[in-house]
Amino acid sequence: MNASDRLASLMPIVIKDDHLHARWLNTFSYLEYVGFRKIIKSQRADVLSRAFLNHALEEGGHAFLLKNMAVKVGGKDFDLYTPETMLCAQAASAYFQNLDHGCDEKFASLPDFERSKVVYLYVTWLIERRALDVYGRYKEALGASALSAQLDELLGEEVGHLRQVEAGLAADNPDHATHAPGLEAFEQGLFETFVAALAQELAPARPSA
Numbered sequence: 001m002n003a004s005d006r007l008a009s010l011m012p013i014v015i016k017d018d019h020l021h022a023r024w025l026n027t028f029s030y031l032e033y034v035g036f037r038k039i040i041k042s043q044r045a046d047v048l049s050r051a052f053l054n055h056a057l058e059e060g061g062h063a064f065l066l067k068n069m070a071v072k073v074g075g076k077d078f079d080l081y082t083p084e085t086m087l088c089a090q091a092a093s094a095y096f097q098n099l100d101h102g103c104d105e106k107f108a109s110l111p112d113f114e115r116s117k118v119v120y121l122y123v124t125w126l127i128e129r130r131a132l133d134v135y136g137r138y139k140e141a142l143g144a145s146a147l148s149a150q151l152d153e154l155l156g157e158e159v160g161h162l163r164q165v166e167a168g169l170a171a172d173n174p175d176h177a178t179h180a181p182g183l184e185a186f187e188q189g190l191f192e193t194f195v196a197a198l199a200q201e202l203a204p205a206r207p208s209a
């Protein structure tokens, strides 16, 4: 089973338990918040365009939306990002930080300004594809529900981010086809590590075979 299917197989276990479900939502809210923070910090202010600002604000909006959903499902304890209100918070954070550092190392030979641009494009490209996969499958697992409907706008914005970053890669990075497979495999490995940590954390809640 690949990591995406494995994660999807854990979703029903999470969704049927309000406390776990709120922790799940708060974990993804946290990852959106980290994305928001990283986008803002990734570029010098003099080159921070409307598109960058809009992307950051939309990721901040996703963090807020998922946080609101976490509070609705789990109560006001989920207003903060304390470790006990998330699922394997360290592994979630490591996924994002390692992806960022790995992409940064891959382009270490470039001058700072160019590197920050290309790293932003590749990290965004990898994250948006993963986000669409995870949120899409989560929406499927929720079925027809009020929570599921709240994800529509978020999913639409993630599609927009992916299209924008694909256009950026096509315009600025003619070597995309050369770099893409290695970076995809790198992200896949990090995601597998995160899903394994999540599966371990959820093991006590899983029905025994």
Ligand SMILES: [Fe+2]
Pocket: 032, 058, 059, 062, 131, 158
């Ligand atoms: Fe997002």
Ligand SMILES: [Fe+2]
Pocket: 059, 128, 131, 157, 158, 161
């Ligand atoms: Fe996004």
